Amino acid sequence: MAKPTLFYNAKIILQQTIIDGGVLVENGKIKSVIPAYELLYLDKYDGYTQIDVNQQYLSPGFIDIHIHGGGGYDFMDGTEKAFIQIAKTHARFGTTSLVPTTLTTTTDRLEETLQSYESVKKYAKDGADLLGIHLEGPYFAQSQRGAQDPRYIRNPDPDEYKALIDKYKSIVRWSAAPELEGALAFGEYLVANDIIAAIAHTDAIYEDVEKAHQVGYNLMTHFYSAMSGVTRRDAFRYAGVVEAGYLIDDFDVELIADGVHLPDPLLKLIYKIKGPEKMVLITDAMRAAGTDDTISILGSYDDGIEVLVEDGVAKLKDRTAFAGSVATTDRLVRTMLNLGDIPLIEVIRMITMNPARVMKVEEEKGSIDIGKDADIVILDNSFQVQYTMVKGKIVYRRHTE
Template sequence: MHSILKIFNGKIITPYRIIANGTIVVSEGKIREVKEGNIEVPDALEIDTAGKYIAPGFIDIHIHGGGGHDFMDGNADAFLKIAETHAQYGTTSMVPTTLTSEKEDLFQTLASYEQAKKQNSKGAKLLGMHLEGPYFALNQRGAQDPRYIRNPDPNEYKDVLARSSSILRWSAAPELPGAIEFGKYIRSKGILAAVAHTDAIYEDVLEAFENGYSLATHLYSAMNGVTRRNAFRYAGTVEAAFLIDEMDVEIIADGVHLPAPLLKLVYKIKGPGRTALITDAMRAAGMPPGDSILGPLKNGLKVIVEDGVAKLPDRTSFAGSVATADRLVRNMINLAGVPLPEAIQMITSTPARIMGVEKNKGSLLPGKDADIVIFDDQITIDTTIVNGNIVYSRELAAV
């Protein structure tokens, strides 16, 4: 590890412009300079990007696994291997996400996170945990285990939060009895409340937003759109997320969960400043197609991976994403027609703001963490740098 790193001869994507022939200087894990031209930096380790793009590291705020591992496997090694796997695809920060489970399995996962964070040096940075469930609408459960789905219980969620200080966000269905109180409580603890796996209509979501729910979890997936009740039409969760201008959304931009027209629609209505790209990846991300397991190895759901997505064995439904961050960016450009800088914004500065880490991450500015990714015109990752350390090099990986 060198104390000074110089990255030059690249197209630097800043929040304001693309610097056509730029240099970034990194010192002690922080960005020291971002300048045009090839500047002299004595005693630096030099990376000549040969005209490639230099961007902020990708931030994945909703991810379950990769490389054959799942965060619910119940051990620190799974966290570390997933972080290393996704670093190969440009991810420099991630928010590990749980599945609905038995309480003891949740506590084991939180304990494993604490262990892994102490050893987290070779892959993407672990920012904190995202609890997805168990407070969901049963008929919008998706691949979540129905045995553990229930209404919010103050004794339960207060106990969970008393045991762990690593929870950054918690997703729930806001129409459930007790869900508004739940949202208020977790926001009082500085935890992001998100709408997910829900049958809520516009009025439910608006009340939830007014009481702290500020993000729609994997928009369109496991939530209703326009619905009918006693012959009357009601706007659903999807429409509510569009109508509430200040509500953020995240989307699985794998091109399968959301096809091109829906990617275009989300971009048109919410824009890059309110839309975060997420992988929502399961253990099969970064692995060959074939049989896999969604959730923990000991009692997870058997799935088959084909056509770039995980499906139930009978192929009646999707069962999870196998996306990687580079694929999300590529799809927003190629399928949705989004300009490169805005596609990058959706996986860097926007998720950084949503998770409250924008002071240190999400853009290439002096003083911020040196989380940097280098890629070509096809968004093929060349180098991934976390806190100034090279954690992935395509050239070295090919040796």
């Protein structure tokens, strides 16, 4: 267990306010939050590792619930090394918890990735905590596949998904297109097994989404990306998935807030309509995140798609679609502050408490509160990461790099 730590002289970002003071960490948990006037004399904390935050920000650790890779690795590589290196890479940028995400592929390849996850969770690592697996696909609309491999897109298969869910308890969320044959029964089965049902890569209309919501779909994967808006069929206009996301209050919406996938007018529109309580920032990062690569692979090395990295985003080689982001969570925060023009406390909520609530871990993570995991990020006044702590262990210090 890491030595007890006192962070002091910090601007602490709480759920409703920012205070000057310090945070005591012991046995991997937040032991107390101390106002500045109680820290005039530090002698009583001689038994702690003392870190002067120098009036920088102390934030809850960032939680990324939709991420494919980073540091030159992808979860679809299907190896323990890939999981470990991705977790280490993103910890450098403030991510203290993440949900590894797959791509549309064969059942065999999915199982390789799921098996690797089960193995790597058995021992400690010096990176972000893993919260379970997100299966993105293969039950998608071909017309909205984006960079998903069309060879493997198919309708929900009960024999397939029931077998996977029975075998791998690490599956915590699954994204699918709700208009497909069998998608409603699939959603019901997910909810019955305490798995988050999310809508993605879809050409549904509002009525399809309404039915999906009634059976338990409650999250929209990378809002606006690979989903329908207003469409016309035989001269009649129909509201699409985007409009449903706005109209059905219960939906949380994921935002790839890299400043490329969603320009600032859309960020501001989403904020105006959905509000800060229902917005969840995600990276959707692929393997080139945290690297200087200009050519990369989306998916596994042996069966993935070669992509370009330019303009701060990954693209298909013909530039007809984005192919995931190369963002890190600290970039999401800066984007929402600078382009979204959103208050800091609300931006931090979107990358901490909101994703914790969506993933049902809000009792352990997502805020600086006594008894919660000591997942902490220190940010300078330009919102660059200085320290990352995961469950009481410092896994990144900027000044030692």
